[in-house]
Amino acid sequence: MSLILDLIFPKKCLNCGSNGQYFCSKCLSTQRYNQPKYINQNSKEGSLSLFHYENIIKKAIFELKYHFVTDIIDELADISATRIKFTFPHLLKYWQDNHFIIVPIPLYITRENWRGFNQSIILGQKIAQNLNLDFCDHTLFRRRHTYTQAKIKDINLRHQNLYQAFYSITPIPKNIILFDDVASSFSTLNSAYQSLNCADSVRCWYLTLAG
Ligand SMILES: [Zn+2]
Numbered sequence: 001m002s003l004i005l006d007l008i009f010p011k012k013c014l015n016c017g018s019n020g021q022y023f024c025s026k027c028l029s030t031q032r033y034n035q036p037k038y039i040n041q042n043s044k045e046g047s048l049s050l051f052h053y054e055n056i057i058k059k060a061i062f063e064l065k066y067h068f069v070t071d072i073i074d075e076l077a078d079i080s081a082t083r084i085k086f087t088f089p090h091l092l093k094y095w096q097d098n099h100f101i102i103v104p105i106p107l108y109i110t111r112e113n114w115r116g117f118n119q120s121i122i123l124g125q126k127i128a129q130n131l132n133l134d135f136c137d138h139t140l141f142r143r144r145h146t147y148t149q150a151k152i153k154d155i156n157l158r159h160q161n162l163y164q165a166f167y168s169i170t171p172i173p174k175n176i177i178l179f180d181d182v183a184s185s186f187s188t189l190n191s192a193y194q195s196l197n198c199a200d201s202v203r204c205w206y207l208t209l210a211g
Contacts, residue, residue, distance in 0.1 A: 014063060014072075015056040022075045027056045033083065034211065036091055043198040047189075048091070049211025050083055053182055057210050061181055064119050077123050080209055081130035095133060100205065101173040102128040102135045105180040105192055106166070108145040123209065124179040133177070140168050140178075140192060149187045162187055166195035175203045183208040 013024035032052040039046050051057040060076055063069040084092055094100075104124040112118050121137050128135035146165045152158045165188075176196065178189050189206045198204060 011071075013056070014059045022060065022072050023056060023079055028079065031055055031057055033087070036088060043202050044193065044204050044206075047183075047186060047206035047208075048084075048088070049183060049208045050080055051210045053184070053210040061119075061210065065115070065181070068116065070117065070122070073119070073122050073126065076209070077126035077130060080123070081127050084127075084131060092131060095131075095175075095177065095205070098175050098203070100133060100175040100177050100203070102133055102177045102179050102207070103140050103173065104135075104137055105178060105188060106137070106140055106142045108142045111145055120180050123181065127179070134173075136173055138169070139172055140166060140195065142166055146188070150184055158187070162191040164191075164195070166192045168196050172196055172198075172202065177205045177207050180206075180208045181210070183211045186211075 010019050011021050012019055013027055014022050015027040016024060018024050018026075032054065034049045034052065036046050036048040053061075060072050064072050064076070102124045104118065104120040106112075107115070107118045107120075125135050125137075127133075143165055146161050149158055149161065152161055176198075178192055180189060183189055183206065186206060189208075193204055193206075196202070196204070
């Protein structure tokens with residue numbers, strides 16, 4: 001089926017339009033990457049935003065979230081997993097050896113119904129498979145819709161926007177990688193983290209595609 005679709009609608013690079021795939025090697029080679037940041041605050045150990053939020057990655061996330069081009073997901077998950085495997089093998093081994101579980105940031109139900117899917121669930125699941133990590137989307141939930149923090153100027157309103165926006169259901173996995181598509185300030189991930197009531201034995205990483 002996918003072969004037939006490829007013949008009718010050949011894949012084009014999201015950035016330069018060349019035929020063959022959504023992320024051509026030339027455009028991908030100019031995409032800037034980030035390094036892991038070590039946090040070490042309570043049980044938060046670190047964060048990794050794989051790509052700079054720019055160029056082809058920014059276009060891909062926009063096409064996925066607002067034009068619903070879900071066909072992009074496989075390639076996007078592949079390049080993300082490949083980046084982790086080959087650039088941060090020690091971090092990946094640490095996650096694997098300590099049974100870290102990828103937990104996606106949930107959408108509020110009305111948002112998910114509008115879009116028809118939660119991109120963080122589908123991407124997180126595929127990245128987990130690709131990295132040989134477990135995945136869990138039934139422990140963290142969103143109470144209500146929240147707005148993009150960057151669009152809220154008032155500091156009190158920013159706080160209210162995310163205050164208790166998430167809740168969690170036990171049992172909560174021991175070691176967690178909270179996963180989202182984009183994070184600029186990690187405020188959404190911090191709010192989700194707070195809802196997990198992490199005991200000292202729980203270790204947490206933040207992983208996002210871009211930031
Ligand atoms: Zn290209």
